[in-house]
Amino acid sequence: xxxxxxxxxxxxxxxxxxxxxxxxxxxxxxxFLTTKLADELLEGLEQVEWPxxxxxxxxxxxxxSQGAEIxxxxxxxxxxxxxxxxxxxxxxxxxxxxxxxxxxLAKQLCVQNGKxxxxxxxxxxxxxxTNVDRAQGKExxxxxxxxxxxxxxxxxxxxxxxxxxxxxxxxxGTGAVMAVPAHDERDNIFAKTHKLPIxxxxxxxxxxxLENEEFRRSIVAIVENxxxxxxxxxxxxxxxxxxxxxxGGIDEGEDPVETAKREIAEETGxxxxxxxxxxxxxxxxxxxxxxxxxxxxQASGLYFQLIDEEKQPVALEADERNKFSVEWxxxxxxxxxxxxxxxxxxxxxxxxxxxxSGYGVLVDSGEYSTESSQExxxxxxxxxxxxxxxxxxxxxxxxxxxxSRQRYWGAxxxxxxxxxxxxxxxxxxxxxxxxxxxxxFLPGGESPLARSKEYKERAEKLYGQxxxxxxxxxxxxxxxSWYYLRxxxxxxxxxxxxxxxVKKWLPVDLYIGGIEHATxxxxxxxxxxxFLVQNGYVxxxxxxxxxxxxxxxxxxxxxxxxxxxxxxxxxxxxVVSPDPLIEHYGTDAxxxxxxxxxxxxxxxxxxxxxxxxxxxxxxxLYNYGQHDLSLLEQADIExxxxxxxxxxxxxxxxxxxxxLNRYLAQAMEFLNKYEKLFLSPETFKKFLITLSPAFPYLSxxxxxxxxxxxxxxxxxxxxxxxxTKTVEITVLINQKFSGKITDPGSETxxxxxVLEIIEIKNKLAGKKFKLVYKKAKVVNIIxx
RNA sequence: GCGCGUGUGGCGGAACGGUAGACGCGCUGGAUUCAGGUUCCAGUGUCCGCAAGGGCGUGGAGGUUCGACUCCUCUCACGCGCACCA
Numbered sequence: 001x002x003x004x005x006x007x008x009x010x011x012x013x014x015x016x017x018x019x020x021x022x023x024x025x026x027x028x029x030x031x032f033l034t035t036k037l038a039d040e041l042l043e044g045l046e047q048v049e050w051p052x053x054x055x056x057x058x059x060x061x062x063x064x065s066q067g068a069e070i071x072x073x074x075x076x077x078x079x080x081x082x083x084x085x086x087x088x089x090x091x092x093x094x095x096x097x098x099x100x101x102x103x104x105l106a107k108q109l110c111v112q113n114g115k116x117x118x119x120x121x122x123x124x125x126x127x128x129x130t131n132v133d134r135a136q137g138k139e140x141x142x143x144x145x146x147x148x149x150x151x152x153x154x155x156x157x158x159x160x161x162x163x164x165x166x167x168x169x170x171x172x173g174t175g176a177v178m179a180v181p182a183h184d185e186r187d188n189i190f191a192k193t194h195k196l197p198i199x200x201x202x203x204x205x206x207x208x209x210l211e212n213e214e215f216r217r218s219i220v221a222i223v224e225n226x227x228x229x230x231x232x233x234x235x236x237x238x239x240x241x242x243x244x245x246x247x248g249g250i251d252e253g254e255d256p257v258e259t260a261k262r263e264i265a266e267e268t269g270x271x272x273x274x275x276x277x278x279x280x281x282x283x284x285x286x287x288x289x290x291x292x293x294x295x296x297x298q299a300s301g302l303y304f305q306l307i308d309e310e311k312q313p314v315a316l317e318a319d320e321r322n323k324f325s326v327e328w329x330x331x332x333x334x335x336x337x338x339x340x341x342x343x344x345x346x347x348x349x350x351x352x353x354x355x356x357s358g359y360g361v362l363v364d365s366g367e368y369s370t371e372s373s374q375e376x377x378x379x380x381x382x383x384x385x386x387x388x389x390x391x392x393x394x395x396x397x398x399x400x401x402x403x404s405r406q407r408y409w410g411a412x413x414x415x416x417x418x419x420x421x422x423x424x425x426x427x428x429x430x431x432x433x434x435x436x437x438x439x440x441f442l443p444g445g446e447s448p449l450a451r452s453k454e455y456k457e458r459a460e461k462l463y464g465q466x467x468x469x470x471x472x473x474x475x476x477x478x479x480x481s482w483y484y485l486r487x488x489x490x491x492x493x494x495x496x497x498x499x500x501x502v503k504k505w506l507p508v509d510l511y512i513g514g515i516e517h518a519t520x521x522x523x524x525x526x527x528x529x530x531f532l533v534q535n536g537y538v539x540x541x542x543x544x545x546x547x548x549x550x551x552x553x554x555x556x557x558x559x560x561x562x563x564x565x566x567x568x569x570x571x572x573x574x575v576v577s578p579d580p581l582i583e584h585y586g587t588d589a590x591x592x593x594x595x596x597x598x599x600x601x602x603x604x605x606x607x608x609x610x611x612x613x614x615x616x617x618x619x620x621l622y623n624y625g626q627h628d629l630s631l632l633e634q635a636d637i638e639x640x641x642x643x644x645x646x647x648x649x650x651x652x653x654x655x656x657x658x659x660l661n662r663y664l665a666q667a668m669e670f671l672n673k674y675e676k677l678f679l680s681p682e683t684f685k686k687f688l689i690t691l692s693p694a695f696p697y698l699s700x701x702x703x704x705x706x707x708x709x710x711x712x713x714x715x716x717x718x719x720x721x722x723x724t725k726t727v728e729i730t731v732l733i734n735q736k737f738s739g740k741i742t743d744p745g746s747e748t749x750x751x752x753x754v755l756e757i758i759e760i761k762n763k764l765a766g767k768k769f770k771l772v773y774k775k776a777k778v779v780n781i782i783x784x
Numbered sequence: 785g786c787g788c789g790u791g792u793g794g795c796g797g798a799a800c801g802g803u804a805g806a807c808g809c810g811c812u813g814g815a816u817u818c819a820g821g822u823u824c825c826a827g828u829g830u831c832c833g834c835a836a837g838g839g840c841g842u843g844g845a846g847g848u849u850c851g852a853c854u855c856c857u858c859u860c861a862c863g864c865g866c867a868c869c870a
Contacts, residue, residue: 053864056788060866067870085870098870167868177870185785186868339858397869518865596808598796603863610796613808619823661797665807672807730802735851737803772850778802782850 003406004029006475007399008061008520016520029404030413030472034527037534038062038396040549041526047547050555051601057518063397068381069174071389072097072151075159077112079105081151084173084395087180088380089373092365093201095191096179097151097162098144101126102170106147109162113148119164126166144194154389155366155380165190173395181355188355200280202360202373206341207285213296214288217250220346221260221302223270225309230328231351232268233338243327243337245346249297256300264304268326269311273304279349283361284342301346401524403475408441408448410473416459419466426469430462433469447471480521481528484508484551485538502538511552514560525551556658559603561594576606588695589615595660595694617668618698621691624675625684625702637680643673644683645720651690660694667691681706686718732780733763747773754779 009016034041042062045055067086074081081097099106101123110119122145144165151160167186168177181191181198191198222245223232233243248263250256257275265271279301288295314321329337331351338344348354359373368376384390404413412433414426426433436452449455450471459469485497488505492498506529513521530549532538581590592614598604647670654662670687679687685706692699692712703712727743731754738760741753751771754760764783772780 053788057865060787063866063869065869083870087870165868167870169869172869179870184870186870189868336859395869397866515864596796602790602797605796607796607809610809612810616823617808661807665798668807732802732851735802740803770850774802777800778851780802780850 004402004404006402006477008401008523009477029402030415030470032401032403032478032527034401034523035396035398037527037530038064038398039394040530040534040546041523043546044526044530044550048550048553048555050552051557054515054518054522054555054557058523061398061519061523064394065397066392066394067173068377068384068390069393070154070178070384072154072160072178073389074105074109074162075150075152077109077149079108080389081105081162081176082174083176083178084393085178087183087373087377088384088390089359089362089365089368089376090180090183090201091153091155091178091380092362092368093180093182093199094153094160094178095181095197095199096187097160098168098177098179098187098190099147099162099164100168100170100175101164101166103164103168103175105176106164109147109149110145110164115145115148118145119147122164144190146194154384154387161196163190163194171399172397183355183357185355185357199364201363201365202356202358203281203283203363204345204356204358204360205283205285205372206345209285209296210287210294213285213294215296215298217256218297218299219248219250219256219260219263219302220244220299220343221246221264221304222346222350223264223268223273223304223306224276224351225306225328227306228328230330231334232264232270233327233329233334234267235325235327236323242339243329243334244340244343245338247343256302260302260304265312266316267314267324269314270306270309271312272307272310274307276303276305277350278302279346280356280363282342282345286342299342299346301350303350401475401527403478404470404472405475406447407473408435408439410476411479412449413470413472413474415470416463417468417470418463423470427462435473447473449473477521477524478528481524482532484525485529485532497538499538506538507548507551507553510554510556512556512558515557522552522555557601559599559601561597561604561606576608581608581611585611585615586618586697588698589618592618592664592694596664598661600658600660614664617671618695620675621671621695622698622702624671625688625705627678628705640674640677640679640683641721643670644686644718645722647687648690648718648720664694667694685715688712689715689718727776729776730778731757731760732778733760734783735780738763738781741779743776747775750779754781 005015042059042064045058048055065086067084068088069082069084070088070091072081072083073079081099083097085091099109107119107123110116122143125143144163147162147164149162151162152158153160163179167190168175177187179187179190179196180201181187181196182200183202188198190196224230225232232246234246235243246260246264246267248259250259256278261271261273264273282299282301284295284297284299286295286297287293334351335344335347338347345356349356362368362371362373362376365371365376368380371379381390381392412435414431414433415423416426417423436449436455436458438454439448439452441448449469455471456468459467482496484506485502488501489495489498526549529538529551533549578590589611593611596614597606597610647666650666651663654660654666667687667690685703685708688699688703688706689712692715696713700712708715728740729743729750730737731739731741739757741750741757744750744753750773754771755764760781764781767783769781769783772778772782
């Protein structure tokens with residue numbers, strides 16, 4: 001409550017910690033310039049072994065986007081507006097320049113054009129909206145204000161109106177956009193609302209260009225029956241492309257609308273049609289399988305409605321006509337069934353009225369017309385650059401990290417202000433700056449430190465009359481962003497951490513934590529460490545590669561335990577106390593159950609009944625440990641060793657993969673098998689050692705019966721006895737299990753051995769079959 | 785809207801492309817017990833069958849392969865993240 005937050009700490013317009021709503025306020029605050037390292041933070045992700053999921057979260061959060069900045073001069077003034085766009089290829093489609101309300105030029109342009117009152121009114125309306133309102137949807141798109149100013153298009157010199165609208169955000173890009181209503185959804189809504197022209201400058205391309213293409217012009221015609229709302233579709237069957245609309249080539253000199261009417265009548269008989277709408281030209285490349293040629297077509301999509309249902313006889317020959325059937329389908333059915341790229345694009349443009357925001361071929365774009373988006377982008381930006389009014393740039397979604405907090409509990413910001421209000425760093429000899437103690441530290445809209453008499457006096461004593469410390473404290477995430485460095489030198493009173501120790505211990509080999517830190521702690525810590533490394537604070541000034549800027553080499557995300565589908569948390573009051581369970585089952589059983597509940601990185605459901613299984617296992621283990629094994633007849637030692645080796649290999653793998661549920665399952669399986677066979681005392685001892693991490697109390701207690709000097713925890717982890725176990729091959733008949741054989745090592749020997757098995761011989765008698773062999777795996781007998 | 789992830793018995797969950805459901809919970813029957821609990825034995829995907837045995841089965845539809853939970857394409861459902869990002 002009552003403090004500022006960083007962007008990362010705001011969830012849906014509310015505080016990530018306390019859930020209270022976030023409002024906007026103008027304040028002077030300190031920032032860490034995380035955006036300066038945005039690129040490095042992005043690259044560094046390639047250097048670490050983190051779950052892909054977490055890397056993606058961070059990549060999205062940083063939100064790198066490449067585009068260009070383009071300057072638009074304002075007519076009759078010295079001003080110039082820089083817009084950021086990812087689509088310079090749509091430059092000829094610009095019909096407005098739109099500024100964020102907070103844009104420095106927004107007010108000035110209004111004032112210049114005698115619209116001061118309008119601006120003030122609009123600005124007030126906008127700032128009255130909270131972030132939550134802004135996030136509510138497209139409602140705010142409709143609010144905008146014309147400044148009265150005209151910008152000059154840098155390539156055509158046309159005049160373009162300059163608007164203010166709050167759908168443009170000051171924090172992103174340059175706080176100004178070029179509105180291209182034909183090719184951007186928001187610009188489109190904006191333009192329609194304010195009756196601005198919409199100019200198409202990109203024609204879509206579908207498919208990919210091929211070699212030796214045959215060129216033709218053609219149409220795709222959608223026919224609607226206005227009485228039913230259904231659309232006419234031609235079903236060609238699964239092999240010939242499924243459902244399509246009526247299509248056909250345009251004859252030389254023929255008008256597309258006439259072509260479409262002719263094709264519709266020929267294929268379906270309907271002849272009384274009303275033309276409704278038409279798409280821009282669509283460039284389509286495809287392989288015409290039936291004709292065996294590659295085609296490039298320039299297609300027009302056309303939309304018709306039936307005037308009436310009158311039909312003429314279908315003109316096609318019977319064999320031609322039988323290739324397809326004519327269907328009337330609901331629009332949503334059509335959307336699902338029409339898979340062809342060209343036809344479904346026409347559907348989107350004409351039926352769903354979607355705008356086209358993809359890449360394509362330029363049209364109505366002066367000398368750049370007929371170029372592809374890619375070519376045009378490069379050439380347009382290059383041309384603008386040589387004219388001094390444009391360049392490629394990169395923008396990030398990441399915001400700088402606001403670290404000032406109006407809270408008591410935090411490290412004081414080590415800044416002191418002179419009587420003129422100019423900030424200065426607190427001198428080294430005055431560090432660390434400690435919190436004053438004569439304050440009421442409840443939050444109250446301003447920092448509690450501002451209320452401290454002692455803090456003020458301290459500053460004046462150290463720096464002189466009229467000086468005062470910054471009264472905010474640092475975000476606690478600042479502390480957690482470098483604690484792993486301090487951990488190495490907790491008793492050092494001279495400096496925050498010891499470079500040599502850092503050099504020795506970092507990066508952290510394995511970092512375990514919850515996913516909730518993905519774009520908070522983990523991002524801040526990476527930033528801080530990289531900053532310290534880059535500036536020689538941790539490794540000296542030697543050059544370093546990107547990987548050396550990463551504090552955490554490997555990351556493991558631990559999953560939450562849920563209760564009835566909800567995360568357990570103190571604030572929700574749905575925490576399960578372990579105490580009664582420990583009392584009844586013991587800590588070993590509880591720990592074991594927690595390991596056994598499921599994979600560590602997956603959210604799991606808490607279900608107490610499961611603890612019984614572990615409890616039973618522990619009782620069996622304990623009872624087994626009461627036997628004097630040296631007096632009992634044991635199983636075959638070679639089999640036993642081989643089994644133990646297998647077990648050991650499995651659990652070693654499971655443990656290093658954090659598959660602790662597998663680790664315990666293997667242990668149970670092993671005990672199940674040998675509970676009745678009796679192990680040699682040596683093997684049992686090794687078995688017990690492998691269980692000691694999961695069940696420290698019980699394994700220690702049982703080990704007292706064995707000849708172990710000292711604690712079981714001082715025993716080395718067992719090593720495989722390295723006896724080679726015989727490899728078995730599975731024998732399958734038509735993929736069904738039919739037994740196992742010992743692997744003789746070679747294909748011919750294995751096949752021979754299989755065919756000598758009596759039961760298999762009998763099954764195969766008189767049948768044709770062939771054998772598939774896979775080394776050390778399987779012999780599959782395929783009988784037809 | 786964009787991005788990411790997950791779908792396997794009644795449940796938690798196993799399966800280097802090679803006997804799907806290991807291990808555990810629960811459930812059913814039996815033994816022990818005056819009884820309940822505990823413990824022990826047997827069974828437990830589903831359908832047909834007394835059984836032997838067989839059919840079907842890893843969200844759905846295709847494909848690759850001798851063989852697919854696993855690889856590829858499409859699709860559905862759920863979950864998560866970001867979101868007026870130009």
